[in-house]
Amino acid sequence: xxxxxxxxxxxxxxxxxxxxxxxxxxxxxxxxxxxxxxxxxxxxxxxxxxxxxxxxxxxxxxxxxxxxxxxxxxxxxxxxxxxxxxxxxxxxxxxxxxxxxxxxxxxxxxxxxxxxxxxxxxxxxx
Amino acid sequence: xxxxxxxxxxxxxxxxxxxxxxxxxxxxxxxxxxxxxxxxxxxxxxxxxxxxxxxxxxxxxxxxxxxxxxxxxxxxxxxxxxxxxxxxxxxxxxxxxxxxxxxxxxxxxxxxxxxxxxxxxxxxxxxxxxxxxxxxxxxxxxxxxxxxxxxxxxxxxxxx
Numbered sequence: 001x002x003x004x005x006x007x008x009x010x011x012x013x014x015x016x017x018x019x020x021x022x023x024x025x026x027x028x029x030x031x032x033x034x035x036x037x038x039x040x041x042x043x044x045x046x047x048x049x050x051x052x053x054x055x056x057x058x059x060x061x062x063x064x065x066x067x068x069x070x071x072x073x074x075x076x077x078x079x080x081x082x083x084x085x086x087x088x089x090x091x092x093x094x095x096x097x098x099x100x101x102x103x104x105x106x107x108x109x110x111x112x113x114x115x116x117x118x119x120x121x122x123x124x125x126x
Numbered sequence: 127x128x129x130x131x132x133x134x135x136x137x138x139x140x141x142x143x144x145x146x147x148x149x150x151x152x153x154x155x156x157x158x159x160x161x162x163x164x165x166x167x168x169x170x171x172x173x174x175x176x177x178x179x180x181x182x183x184x185x186x187x188x189x190x191x192x193x194x195x196x197x198x199x200x201x202x203x204x205x206x207x208x209x210x211x212x213x214x215x216x217x218x219x220x221x222x223x224x225x226x227x228x229x230x231x232x233x234x235x236x237x238x239x240x241x242x243x244x245x246x247x248x249x250x251x252x253x254x255x256x257x258x259x260x261x262x263x264x265x266x267x268x269x270x271x272x273x274x275x276x277x278x279x280x281x282x283x284x285x286x
Contacts, residue, residue, distance in 0.1 A: 020245060027238035031266065034231065034274045037214075041277050044211035044286055051209050063200060070192060077185045084182065114201040 011097045019076050022069040029066055057119035064115045071107050075100040177240050184233045191230040215283035224278055231274040239267040 007013075039047040053059055079096045083089040089096075146152040200206055217223045242263055250256040 020241075023238070023241045024245060027242055030234055030238055031270055034235075034270045034277075038273055038277045040211060040214055040281060041285070047211045047214070054209070055206055060206070063206065067196060067200065070196065074185075074189045074193060078189065081182050081185065111201065114205050118205060118207050 011094050015076055015097050019073060019080070022073040025069050026066070026073060055118070057123050060116055060119035064111065067111050067115060068108060071104050072100070075104055181237060181240060184237045188230070188233050188237060191226060192234065195230060218278070218281050219283065228275065228278050231278070232271060235267055235271045239263060
């Protein structure tokens with residue numbers, strides 16, 4: 001049986017895909033975020049109303065997803081810079097991706113309570 | 127070794143027998159896109175290289191600005207619960223945080239806009255589709271940068 005002809009890549013390709021997807025997601029959030037912050041020019045009540053939605057449990061989960069996307073994009077971006085500018089970067093690109101994932105995982109565990117703690121308290125009581 | 131000339135050969139035995147030597151040189155083939163008197167000094171600018179470099183330089187600055195921003199807004203001092211008009215007023219009372227947010231706004235918007243420009247160039251196959259998507263992108267980007275800048279510079283803590 002012939003092998004599939006679709007290029008599925010390896011670590012290098014999938015980190016590139018994830019970098020694109022997280023980048024586009026962060027950019028779309030940025031538009032919304034500048035618009036909601038602009039409400040401070042309307043009135044304190046208008047701003048506090050929209051910020052109240054940021055404090056609900058469902059949006060807290062979205063914020064955790066945003067943190068996940070930003071941390072991956074930031075760490076993998078530093079890896080891309082190392083691949084481009086460090087002479088040994090291309091040789092270590094795969095190892096550096098595992099460093100990225102490791103640091104990302106540790107930071108995500110660290111962000112668990114600060115970002116989601118208040119939502120858990122609201123849902124399940126203190 | 128089969129050799130009918132004494133001069134150094136340009137190609138080896140594997141490729142075949144050389145048809146040319148010093149006395150019978152290969153015909154001269156003009157380089158494609160040869161520069162002429164009418165050719166401009168540079169046929170294209172360095173925009174793509176500048177954009178490539180900007181992504182890396184702004185990326186390094188944004189790692190500091192954005193992760194600092196996340197730490198302040200979502201982690202320290204009660205996380206998201208403390209955010210409100212009073213918190214924003216307190217932060218923007220200091221020029222340091224005004225500059226921080228202004229720089230973050232401009233760099234993040236330009237970094238994101240250039241990223242999306244690349245994505246549009248990669249996936250929108252029709253020239254017209256690219257034109258409209260990029261028109262929309264640039265319009266939204268300019269609007270958002272100007273709005274955000276205006277908000278930071280004209281913020282009034284005593285609006286009420």
